[in-house]
Amino acid sequence: MLSILKQSHSGSSSSVAMPQGLDFSQALSEITGMGRGGGGGDLQEMRARTLSKRRVDMHGFCSPSDFQRSPYLSARGNIVSIFRGSTEEGYKAYHADKYDEDKNPNGIINFGTSENKLCFDLMSKRLTQTDMNLMEPPLLQYPDWTGHMFLREEVARFLTYYCKAPAPLKAENVGNPLSIGDCDLLITNLVFLVPEAVLIATPFYGGITQSVFLYGNVKLVYAYLDSKGLKICPMMCAFLILCCVLQGVTVRALILLNPQNPLGDIYSLSELRDYLEFAKRHELHVIVDEIYMLSVFDESATFHSVLGMDRLPDPQRTHVMWGITKDFAVSGIRFGTLYTENQDVANAVASLCYFHGVCGSVQHKVAQLLRDRDWINQVYLRANHARLKAAHTYVTDELKTLGVPFLNRNAGFFVWIDFRKYLKTGTFEEEMLLWKRFLDNKVLLSCGKAFECSEPGWFRIIFADKTHRLQLGQ
């Protein structure tokens, strides 16, 4: 199947006959009229954009249009119903027609959902060992909403070790095991509790917009980065905050994704320090999402957790999130948590967490998993990083062969791809059509609009999948 891309790219039409219909070159050419193999351009060609051109935008609610109102729902209910965007639409289509090697070989291949499908064998084996299968009465009862202490202690030890904390992190600062896959619910809870307005650099993981909108009704202030991954910096933040002040909006918090999703960037220690010092000067909360911290798969890259810093500039306003879904390749086991020294914030989040608790038996499993340092280091992380690296290499090599520009990073499960040259007029409408064309051809991707990217034509592809599916999808 690998040949499809190459053939398509070189003008062959053999892919049309493929039963999977998994031909994204065809999709591109049909949308763009550029023909197969239309190409050229790379990251070097991207326009430089000056700081002053970066837009400041503020979003609270989406403005619904073009949808059929349900007589059974309130206005808010109707908005919730249509507040999906491409992410949910694609996700639904995928679940209705999911690719399966045996049962549905013509189904949709999912490169849109950020999950690591490379380690089910390891995790399945570890999670069914006898130490996992416990159902003692305390696990069957309502827990304290802050979580079972055995788990909080284990998380504290785990984060101390893997974040390279200068002093042992405290179990009492580990809050609230949450039934979440990503950290967007935690972010939502925090922005619900903390601000007025929150600053976030785009492109960013789009689930945050949805969750903040659905429950939070908080203004997200977007700092539009160049799509090529320029990192958010204090100077830009200061500029944006000033813009907000001029519009009568007070920014109370910053969100920092590290490693960044969808770009795959990781912040250096000095960048982190600058960022946190800046936040301190402006009395801003910093919400740091480190859910991909153990998914840095190349030894040349070094991840720095803010919890590993010698000194946090403003510990009472620094809140770190982590969970197992990404780093342990188990999206179906939903566990996330918040580390904060601020007891006011922890208590307020705990009040909300009453609604998002984690089963006692799952808390036990997670604690057992995090405790097993030997297995994590000797077996799991080695295998996981090697597999991630191999899959990343496979996909990026293919992109290079095709002459499609992309960001070459070493963290996360995604490659940020530049399809701008396939858009004729460079609009988001065209981007959406291209996205739909991929989906019609049984490949689910995520388009830049879903990440509030400022330039049409960027897509996120998830590479953390088995080679045969990567081949099929390409």
Place this chain on the structure above:
Amino acid sequence: MLSILKQSHSGSSSSVAMPQGLDFSQALSEITGMGRGGGGGDLQEMRARTLSKRRVDMHGFCSPSDFQRSPYLSARGNIVSIFRGSTEEGYKAYHADKYDEDKNPNGIINFGTSENKLCFDLMSKRLTQTDMNLMEPPLLQYPDWTGHMFLREEVARFLTYYCKAPAPLKAENVGNPLSIGDCDLLITNLVFLVPEAVLIATPFYGGITQSVFLYGNVKLVYAYLDSKGLKICPMMCAFLILCCVLQGVTVRALILLNPQNPLGDIYSLSELRDYLEFAKRHELHVIVDEIYMLSVFDESATFHSVLGMDRLPDPQRTHVMWGITKDFAVSGIRFGTLYTENQDVANAVASLCYFHGVCGSVQHKVAQLLRDRDWINQVYLRANHARLKAAHTYVTDELKTLGVPFLNRNAGFFVWIDFRKYLKTGTFEEEMLLWKRFLDNKVLLSCGKAFECSEPGWFRIIFADKTHRLQLGQ
């Protein structure tokens, strides 16, 4: 320990010396000044209240006072922090000083949290059998947010059987496995989506107020019932809706708890029919919480599910909730679901459910459990009902001996107790002092105020506990 109550009641002071300090008669006498054994009164003595005296009240936000504002939180964050009431305060105290036969024999006995502690042996055994311990890749991946189909099919079969549905219920109407203990999150999601204002009879499970406030910002309209358990009826609803209209508020939905919590009442088929027909006439959604449906422990009582009715008057506006936490005595395994034929509502709730999903492995366990009809009927329900009945009999016999009036019902885990005679002036302040006095004496109860009861002096006690703890607690 059983003797404490009797001795106290008859004027003995021997209980003062008890190491547990678990003497509620003492607490009563100290608060009320009535002296030990002060008593008299029973349900027959309760005042009749006319319909016109029932208050109509509307609540959206609580008005915070007497709390220390955190400089780190927004106004909303601060409100969330203090929005706890006695329920959370008691729950926290309990978790900080939990009774344990061996490790903390002087700790707090929890008769406040509605959980069934009588069947951990059976559930623990069943949930650790080999069929439960599965970790196939699909269970480790993100599920469709509407839940794994194997579970939805199993829930549909289960509800068809136990709700005595006239025709098989459909898996596609079973929505959204939710990580919840009670149904209050589901109720919150529904009221978030459906109304303006929602009508509910008080006293009712107080978690609903909290959840509706925290996320929903929806008006709850209270229909104050007599504490002795007069059921909500169409005439009362019509009166309240009229009152609301006069105040410019449109009621869009009714919440029906069946079996009722905290009263333990169950609705007859004709009462249900009247209620649903009334709702249809007024185009009101009916949100029916049947989370205690299999916890009717006396054969003399018959529970009727709305799903068992020959014909639902308005199926598009009738939404039924159920979960396993109560009926299967596993508060720590959080699974609840919604049955509705209305796809608009189901889709909108699904959008919210993205944040409250259930682990794949837990979905598997629940499906296996619900599938095992023989074990449920022959082993579990028989034992559970017998144990509930015995514990209920034990507690109510003690109350009779003490001359404390109570509602004698056959469903749920609670007895609604009338302590009004122990209040001097009959205020909620006194009720709260009495509640605190119980807590100081290491017994956690729930006071009527937590259920928005209109009369001070009523308490809910959870009886579904082992006899030795019931003895200690009394």
